[in-house]
Amino acid sequence: MAPRDATQPARRVIVLGSTGSIGTQTLEVIEHLCALERGAGREASLRVVGLAAGRGARLLAHQAQALARAGTPVVTALADEVGTPGGCTFTGPGAARALVEQVECDVVVAAIAGVAGLEATLAAVRLGRAVALANKESLVAAGGLIVPLALKSGAALLPVDSEHSAIWQCLLGLGGGEGLTPPLVLGEQVSRLVLTASGGPFRSRSLAEVYHAPPAEALRHPTWTMGRKVTLDSATLTNKALEVIEAHWLFGVSEDRLGVLIHPQSVVHSMVELRDGSVLAQLGAPDMRVPIQFALSWPGHAPAQERQARLGLARGAALEFFEADEARFEPLALARRAIVAGGTAGAVFNAASEQAAELYLAGDARVPFGKLAELARGAMDAVAPVELRSLEDVLCADAAARRAVLELAGVPVDGRGATHG
Numbered sequence: 001m002a003p004r005d006a007t008q009p010a011r012r013v014i015v016l017g018s019t020g021s022i023g024t025q026t027l028e029v030i031e032h033l034c035a036l037e038r039g040a041g042r043e044a045s046l047r048v049v050g051l052a053a054g055r056g057a058r059l060l061a062h063q064a065q066a067l068a069r070a071g072t073p074v075v076t077a078l079a080d081e082v083g084t085p086g087g088c089t090f091t092g093p094g095a096a097r098a099l100v101e102q103v104e105c106d107v108v109v110a111a112i113a114g115v116a117g118l119e120a121t122l123a124a125v126r127l128g129r130a131v132a133l134a135n136k137e138s139l140v141a142a143g144g145l146i147v148p149l150a151l152k153s154g155a156a157l158l159p160v161d162s163e164h165s166a167i168w169q170c171l172l173g174l175g176g177g178e179g180l181t182p183p184l185v186l187g188e189q190v191s192r193l194v195l196t197a198s199g200g201p202f203r204s205r206s207l208a209e210v211y212h213a214p215p216a217e218a219l220r221h222p223t224w225t226m227g228r229k230v231t232l233d234s235a236t237l238t239n240k241a242l243e244v245i246e247a248h249w250l251f252g253v254s255e256d257r258l259g260v261l262i263h264p265q266s267v268v269h270s271m272v273e274l275r276d277g278s279v280l281a282q283l284g285a286p287d288m289r290v291p292i293q294f295a296l297s298w299p300g301h302a303p304a305q306e307r308q309a310r311l312g313l314a315r316g317a318a319l320e321f322f323e324a325d326e327a328r329f330e331p332l333a334l335a336r337r338a339i340v341a342g343g344t345a346g347a348v349f350n351a352a353s354e355q356a357a358e359l360y361l362a363g364d365a366r367v368p369f370g371k372l373a374e375l376a377r378g379a380m381d382a383v384a385p386v387e388l389r390s391l392e393d394v395l396c397a398d399a400a401a402r403r404a405v406l407e408l409a410g411v412p413v414d415g416r417g418a419t420h421g
Contacts, residue, residue: 010047013296014103016096016120017111018063019056021227022134022160022288026109027063029293032305046296050103052077052096054116060088075103079116096120101127107296109160110135113229114354115347115398118142122391128153132295134160136246137354140338141347141398143249144388147183157182157250158295163195163243164250165291166269166282171251172299173280174272185252193253194271194279195243196263197324198223200235203262207328211370215361218369223266223286229357236372237324238353241335245346248339255339260324260332267311267319285309330373334380344397345385351401352379359409366409379404 013030017023027048034044048067051074053060064076076088077095090098097120100108108124110117111134121138124131125146133139139146139157150157159165159182171180174189186193201220202210210217218235219228233239237260244258261271266286273279284290287308294301304310326333331353338345356375359367367375382404383397406413 010044011107012047012049012105013107013109014050014052014100014105014124015048015109015111016052016100016117017054017109017113017135018051019053019059020111020113022111022292023051023053023109024059025289026111026132026134026292026296028305029289029296033293033297033302036303046107048072048074049105050075050077050099052090052099052112052120053079054112055080057088075099094119097123100124100129105129107132107158109292109296110138111160113137113227115141115351115394118394119391122146122149125149125155125157126153128155130156130158132158132160132292133250134292136161136242137350139246139249140242140350142388142391142394143245143346144342145391145394147249150183158298159250160288160291160295161243161246162284162286162288162291163270164247165294166284167193167195167247167251167272169282169294170270170272170280182250183252184250186257189275190253190257190272191275192257192259192273193247193251194259194261194273195240195247196261196266196268196270196321197237197240198234198266199262199264199322200231200237202235203264203322207370211368213369215363218360222264228361229354232357232361233353235369236331237329238331238357238372238376240324240329241331242350242353244332244335245339245349255336258336262322262324264320265317267313267317268321283311283313285311331376334373334376337380341385343385343388344383344393345380347388347394347397348380348383348385348401349376351398352376352405355379355402355405356409359405359411364409364411366411371409375405375408378408382408 030046037044067074077090077099078088079095100120100123107130109132110121114137117135118138159168219231221231268281271279271281338349353376356372379401383400
């Protein structure tokens with residue numbers, strides 16, 4: 001996606017996952033950017049044309065009505081057919097994909113969590129849309145499909161995760177403009193990309209100490225406010241492991257050029273280490289609206305909302321960094337294993353981690369906190385990766401990995417993969 005000229009018509013935006021945390025913040029950011037432009041006497045550069053959600057019919061309807069009242073009618077899609085709001089154009093499991101394929105747009109914000117958003121993301125990439133990627137699972141499970149397709153169609157993959165947005169911004173600081181928009185393959189000028197992790201609530205405690213930690217403790221994140229699954233993944237560093245795989249696909253670097261540092265303050269979001277030893281870092285307050293706004297307003301940096309937190313380094317905050325112990329935080333080692341193995345290994349790792357997390361968050365005594373990484377490893381041992389050729393390969397690997405986790409956890413599974421707690 002080329003930088004926007006002020007004389008061009010507004011970029012048409014579809015928000016997938018509009019009722020979730022990233023989706024609602026995206027709509028807030030778009031409203032803010034449009035208000036800035038109206039205040040300056042300019043036409044809005046962004047226009048929402050479609051909204052999709054997996055569930056949350058009432059909120060979806062409210063979002064659509066609010067946009068319509070503001071003079072921006074939108075097309076809506078809801079995967080959950082129960083309680084579908086009146087006037088919803090697309091419903092059912094393929095609703096988001098149908099929205100992307102049938103409504104003309106320029107940018108698709110992919111924020112549907114998990115593999116559920118993969119079909120619509122693939123459709124957007126196939127059509128050459130710019131994809132603001134907030135769903136890391138898409139690249140983790142199907143990077144081998146998405147990246148070649150993006151290179152063929154010309155679709156840009158604009159990072160929305162704070163860590164990947166930080167890397168992108170650091171790379172843009174090197175010069176090169178549009179040529180440094182993902183997906184790309186970094187040359188030898190960059191020796192390593194370093195992602196930072198807060199370490200979650202258990203960073204200074206041994207695995208033995210937290211082995212039986214209840215979900216309420218694991219969900220007490222010290223710096224970020226996120227959904228339950230992402231917050232849990234931050235406690236195990238599974239979230240960072242997924243981001244390592246995502247960085248591999250976005251920036252075209254091998255696993256040995258990807259590092260992780262624990263940084264409790266969550267101020268430095270990522271770093272780019274150059275071959276001469278110098279390091280570029282992007283700093284900012286922990287607020288997801290910043291990377292969302294940059295993805296939508298690139299190549300410029302629009303003013304932040306007044307109520308957004310500002311970084312106050314002069315207030316004396318210390319910046320600490322620690323090596324991420326991959327024996328203590330095993331998901332990081334599993335991510336490297338998935339990158340090296342290739343094929344469907346990422347899909348297996350992602351699905352196994354999701355299934356284990358679902359059991360733990362549901363309070364299943366068979367899956368204590370300390371067993372989450374063990375179950376993911378066990379599934380990777382049980383489900384050998386195969387060549388990734390289609391979405392069906394991803395879905396088969398996903399189902400096999402989930403079944404393996406259930407079996408390893410001792411949860412009865414019938415022939416269709418249904419669980420019986």
